[in-house]
Amino acid sequence: MRRAKLHAQLRGLARDKDGNFAILGAIAIVPIIAAVGVTLDFVGAYLEAEKIQAALDAAALGSVRAYGEGADETEASEAAKKFFWSNYAMPQESVLVEGGNLADTPTQGALSVAFTRNTIEDVAAAEFSFDYKPIFLERLPLAIRRQSVAARAANAEACILALHQTADRAFDVSGSAAVDLTGCTVISNSNDDQSIYVGGSGKLKAECLYAAGAIYGAAQSVELACDKAVEGASRVPDPFKNKVLPKAAAWVDLSGCGQDFISGGGGNGDCNGTGKTPKTNNEGYVVTLKPGTYQNLDVKRAVNLLPGNYIIDGGRLEFGAQATVTGERVTFFLVNGAEISINGGATFNISPSLEGDWAGFSIVAEHGNVETAIINGNSQSSLTGIVYLPDVAELQYAGNGATSGECIRLIAQEITLTGNSTFKMDCTTELADKGIYYPGAIRLVR
Template identity: 30%
Template sequence: SRAVALITDASKACILALNPSASKAALFSGSSITKLIGCSVMSNSMASDASKLQGSASLDTDCLISAGGVSLSNVVTTVCASPITQALPAADPFADLPAPPATNPCQNDNQSTLQPGTYCKGLTLSGNVTLSPGVYVIQGGDFKASSNANISGEGVIIYLAGTSGVRMNGTATVKLSAPTSGTYSGVLFYGDRANLAGSNTFNGTADSLLTGAVYFPTQSVDYLGNFSGKDGCTQVVASTVQWSGNTSIKHDCTSLGMREIPATQSVRLVE
């Protein structure tokens, strides 16, 4: 008889750290309370502490999965019997996503309702600002949400070109949602793959909503805010992820145009 391996997706991920070797690639820290409903945390790192809980952080998830090991200061509440280590790495779910091209002329950022296009000196938002639907290319500076800013927009994708990053102040209220169809369906933020050392900070008031995927395949994401997306629909896929906000995230967001993200693959002999 012959052995036939059936490869299936073991779980869906809401948080995926792509870095293959980083220590603490998926880190939950501080006194954060994180609930992932119907989805898992996946780290592709081979490090012994690829997924780490430190401080008094609390994590409730379908499963904590790591290509390497896990390091836990507290008990993780999981649907699976225990954290899964030495797992097969997960594929980059957005590897096929093209980078949007910069367009001319540069857009004017000194107005309360912004139009899609290229912002050539970064984009600093303060006061009340609405982003009209479409593709925003940020270059030559960061995307910044200033203190006490009130920022809203539906159907937007924000691409950080070159070394541009995201800086959100903890007192800003940011309510943004990704497109629900088209090339960038379900993707809210997208970081340039060529930026290998960038860091991005997502923060804001508890009233904030980031609906869609936060995708920085070669950069770090620090998620500090006590909020997620509409109906809990936020995904974070980055080189490394540090989480210290109090957040509930849900898995079933396909109605909002978001992709399902396989956490890892399991191999089972069927013959």
Template identity: 25%
Template sequence: MLKPLSHRLKKLRHDKRGNILLLAGAGFSVLVGAAGVGVDAVQWYLWNRQLQQAADSGALAGAHALNKGEEYSLTARTELERTANTNFNVERLTNPPESGKYAGDTGAVELIATTSRALPFSSLFLIDPPTIRVRAVAATISEGRHCVYALAEDGIGISVQGNSEADLGCGVLSNSRGKDSIYLHGSSYLTATPISAAGGIYAEDGTYPADASLQPFGIAKDDPLADRGLTVPAHGPCTTNFRLRPSESATVGSSDPTAVHCFRGGMDIKGTLTMRPGVYIMDGGSFKSNSQASITGRGVTIILTGSEPGNVATVDLAGGNFTDLSAPTMDQNPDWAGILFYQDQIGSNQRSKITGGTTLKMNGIVYLPGGDLDFAGNSGQDSDCLLLVAKRVGFAGDSKLKNNCGDMLDDYDLSTRIIRVVE
């Protein structure tokens, strides 16, 4: 009986017909194992991606809380727990960050989280499951350069409506937290970037370029000129109700570029006015021109004031034939350098209007912190450097501003602050 068995085993040893089956069986085992490890690798990648997104959200929430003066750590952990769909450990949560480009930045939050779980296939080959580690840093950063600021904290701050086109060559920023903080409507078109708002941005299709950077619900910006501490200066006797008829011309001011000249009831200009360098106070009324007026002034600051908001002077440049005004330099008047128009902080119940005529040249800062401004340029506008800061700003017509200011605005922070994931 043993002889036939040994004979059969000998034949089996030399038989090649079963090799393919054995090789297929061995190969199939390797294939199944590789597929299993591949499935586990996909799961690891998914966990890494999900945990990274949760860490980003947590760091952002912490940075926002930090900006508001709140406890950043609790806020960041709460957001991380809300958005993470896997178990995790917080390895580091700190302000300022301890590593990376933003190490030591007091406006930044660093969050490092880990997760580690065994999976069916990989656990056959690995003693310990791999640890997935993610890191996120969120910080408050400055971005962009703006030449139009609306300081109102509610309602519409900046509007472009009707058929107007505003080509600004810089950014616009509204401090309003309203849902329509910036309002772009109808056939209007705003060429500006960034378009920044503390509230929402209402922009209909085709009202801004495709490459414009829209930044809604950002951080409100402090008045960029507040640190100047501008106030209405003391002055002597005032000229009352200054008027120029269409056929008349006049020159005002003196040889002293720091001298202060007062006009009670403002100026109503229909003729030709030359303004020497100096400070011109409009006490009530308005600084007003019509279609026949011609106004020239280099090194001038025009101050709008009154006893209360109901009678504070305004600007009303309504399509004059020729307007060429520029602010004083530091050498001419260090107290008012760069300021072309300044309205008393108490503001005005009336809107100021700057409407371009045949030629409109204005260079300097239009600063109406408590008043509203309507700006409408035209094809004859040529303003190399014009910064508009008002409570609210509305654009009409063809408004074009250039941003070639040289060093005149270097002392002002004209950026906006945004919170984003930076690492």
């Protein structure tokens, strides 16, 4: 009886179509739900990756700007972190993995930023990676890795960079000076109302003028290739502030040099190991000096400088009115408060080395040296290279006014041009591919 009843119930269930549909529907909905879950997981990961990308773009753009305006790599990296975490918040319960960088040297759980710089642009490359924990496939985290690269290209090349941020007439064309900077720009970081000043009967010809403050100059006194001078411009940081100067050594003994040739010399002795030197002026004789550390180098007559570094340690570099100085592949370094004064009557022909850490530099003063520098040339003189005096209070410069121009660049706190000068623009070779640039637009590379 019981067996027959059970068979009847089973036959009834088999004939019940509503029951079959419910079971089959329950079975079929499982993969549908799984597919929807996986789709939601991947959509969630995609949206998270887009948020990361936007934050990385902000980090790359912000940090390359900071780097281009003078921040070192550590400071620029901090700027990148600030921009990134201001624009991105980690999802709850996410698991950080190694934040890689483009050099494949990841830092655990951190944003990675790498910086590079060359003569034409600054570049910041930012990267961030982490495991996104999905809702449905929580045991199968989805790895997200995003990169962003931003570049700040150089704009106009500058011949003049006045670093002082508040000085009156940080760049000054004074008196009757006539200055031709065709193809080159002038940059002044001063926010003063006369940040750049061209007054009196002075005249200035340049590619363009960029001043953090305002510019004073009569229309007939200033000729520019650009549409108009730029006031309220961004400041340009010291482009060489992290370079390390060579160390001073024992002073060279000049007692054997002729007293009419080198101040402090006695003559009739060995002059810096380069030979016997007459005590007094001997027409046509030229003293030859070797590189080294000098307490003072006060040149009075004809002197030839052998290639290398000449370190002036606490004293004075001076070319007198009767001096004739020749030096190829030479760089002067002013350390421990050393001063420089080149008399207008002096004749000199100085060019820098094109090799080594200071390739392209002709005169360099260490940071902290605030002594006023005076460089005056005559029509037979030539000074090529970068004159880098970053903390010098004022550089007074008078070039030779030659129509062909000189490959020279000037950097100091304040710069006054007092004579007729012509600066040459195309100096890639003479300056060892070194340059000063006003920063251009920032863009995302990828």
